[in-house]
Amino acid sequence: MPPTNEPAGQGGGDGWQPRWDGPVIVVEGVHKSFGDVHALRGIDLAVERGRVLGVLGPNGAGKTTAVKILTTLLRPDRGRALVEGRDVARSPAAVREIIGLAGQSTAIQEELTGRENLDIMGRLYHVGAATRRLRAEELLERFELQDAADRPAKGYSGGMQRRLDLALSLVAHPRVVFLDEPTTGLDPRSRMAMWDVIREMVGSGTTLLLTTQYLEEADALADEIVVIDRGLVIAAGTSQELKNRIGGDVLEFVVDRRRSAEAAQAVRGLSSTEPIVDAETGRVSLRVGTEGSQALVETVRRLDALGIHTEDLGIRRPSLDDVFLALTGHGAEDEENGAGSRRGKKARRRSDRRAS
Ligand SMILES: Nc1ncnc2c1ncn2[C@@H]1O[C@H](COP(=O)(O)OP(=O)(O)O)[C@@H](O)[C@H]1O
């Protein structure tokens, strides 16, 4: 069905009827450089209405640059980006009417209370006083901020600030929302709470583009994932497709290192790939695809039969590092110093991804 080019009317109101039938977010061949740093080197994206796109990539990959272009804060050097058919460079005001953004630098005014922050945001969008009060109440409740509503935001925990920031981006009922690393730096519990909030938001029909450094987060929230590295899309698909490409889940356990070779021998054949043994730590790992639970049960049985005691036995989801290793031959290293510069192991963050 060809998209109509008619704008869908004023954003921000209740009861909107979107008339845009094509992909809600489109990015075509977008380049962006800062001096000689090529942050984006020609990326393409498309998101259909009501869907969630996860843009997954390490620090410095170009995620924030892409979000800034889509939210009219930066102009692309080349290529184009459209939101509901509106060109972000040519019609920024029209785009701003229909989008919400919770970025890496927050929109919160720290001296003001949560409720005051929401009220000010409502004023910015010309929402009437009565509606503003209602909307603030509704958002405070939805984001579990009622108890803190009348305290200055500077006293909020990290998780509360992120929730308030997200609430602020929703004051005007945007149809399209951009979240730039919504849970980076949060502890596992706050991260889960944020995921619930995001899921609920998507359930109500919002189209969402979210960036993240966590494969687990993209997995939990996104319908489709694009992996970006040094300003290029290096893979795209559903979470399952990406995991299949990299060989799926990993079964791991630790045994007395003197028996690690024997243990590896015992689990050989549980998958089509060979077990990997770290003889120094006694850690044995095995790619088990999507057959993890069967492999787990069988591993316990076989090692028990040999009287080998295991520690830390479990199935590990692949991490962003695993994805990168499989796709590029290098890990998801920090590239903050610019495309092409490598800082080795500094930002390998496998461990923090396993926590949640
Ligand atoms: N305003 C800027 N000036 C110079 N370099 C920038 C600027 N913004 C981003 N960069 C560089 O562009 C690259 C991509 O950055 P960014 O989009 O912030 O990545 P990500 O959000 O994925 O961490 C990085 O090398 C970063 O240092």
Ligand SMILES: [Mg+2]
């Ligand atoms: Mg960023």
